[in-house]
Amino acid sequence: LDSISARRWINRTLVRLLRYDDKGELDMASVIPLVDGGTEGFKGSVRVILPGLSPCVECLLELYPPPVQYQLCTIANTPRSPEHCIEYVKRIAWSEKHPFGDMEIDGDNEAHIQWIYNEAVKRAGAFGIHGVTIRLTKGVIKNIIPAVSSTNAVIAAACALEVFKLVSSSAMPLENYMNFQDGEGKL
Numbered sequence: 557l558d559s560i561s562a563r564r565w566i567n568r569t570l571v572r573l574l575r576y577d578d579k580g581e582l583d584m585a586s587v588i589p590l591v592d593g594g595t596e597g598f599k600g601s602v603r604v605i606l607p608g609l610s611p612c613v614e615c616l617l618e619l620y621p622p623p624v625q626y627q628l629c630t631i632a633n634t635p636r637s638p639e640h641c642i643e644y645v646k647r648i649a650w651s652e653k654h655p656f657g658d659m660e661i662d663g664d665n666e667a668h669i670q671w672i673y674n675e676a677v678k679r680a681g682a683f684g685i686h687g688v689t690i691r692l693t694k695g696v697i698k699n700i701i702p703a704v705s706s707t708n709a710v711i712a713a714a715c716a717l718e719v720f721k722l723v724s725s726s727a728m729p730l731e732n733y734m735n736f737q738d739g740e741g742k743l
Contacts, residue, residue: 560617560620563592563613563620564613564614564617566590566613567590567605567607567612567613567614568614570588570590570605570607570612571607571608571612573586573588573607574586574587574607574608582608582609587606587607587608587609588607589604589605589606589722589729590603590604590605590606590607590613591603591604591605591715591718591719591722592605592613592715593711593712593714593715594620594711595703595704595707595708595711596621596701597701597702597703597704597707598704598707598737598738598739599707599735599736599737599738599739600707600708600710600711600735600736600738601619601711601733601734601735601736602711602714602715602718602730602733602734602736603616603730603732603733603734604718604722604729604730604731604732605732610732611732616733619733623699624639624699626639626640626643628647631643631644631647631648632644632648635679635680635683635685636685637685637687638676638680638685638686638687638688638689638692639692639696640685641676641677641679641680641683641685641688642672642673642676642688642692642693642696642697643696644676644679645672645675645676645679646661646672646696646697649675649679650672653675655668655671656668656671661697663694663697663698668697669690669693669694669697670690672693672697673688673689673690673693676688676693704738706738707736707738710736710738711736714734714736718730
């Protein structure tokens with residue numbers, strides 16, 4: 557799953573599928589495990605969530621990184637980076653100029669990305685800022701965090717191992733959470 561909202565949806569769905577007997581005891585046959593892995597640059601994590609038995613996605617929301625937010629006064633008055641210029645176009649210029657009528661920004665629409673890019677280049681030029689690119693524009697618009705393949709590989713392997721343990725009962729799954737820091741090479 558590639559977003560917190562998608563994780564929250566699957567979590568709600570798995571919790572809704574839980575069944576309880578007349579005494580209020582959880583029917584273990586209704587528990588569907590969720591193995592959740594995610595990466596952010598050199599950092600990664602794996603969670604094994606057993607709905608009704610262990611902390612769920614909602615319980616652990618504070619562990620997810622918040623989206624990058626730029627102060628409005630900075631992006632409007634004193635931008636210092638290409639990201640500030642892109643964010644200005646996204647948050648201010650788009651709603652002022654209505655380049656595509658009343659349409660919301662669609663990060664997958666190439667015309668939207670191109671318009672935001674062109675406007676951000678103009679703004680960056682006015683402030684002597686270099687480095688606005690189409691790739692960076694997409695990253696800011698869609699809040700994309702660059703991936704590191706070695707971190708992705710470790711987290712994918714850890715997720716696969718946890719699924720194997722759950723399916724085969726060959727070993728106990730994680731107690732809930734594993735954190736990985738690729739930059740330091742430590743678990």
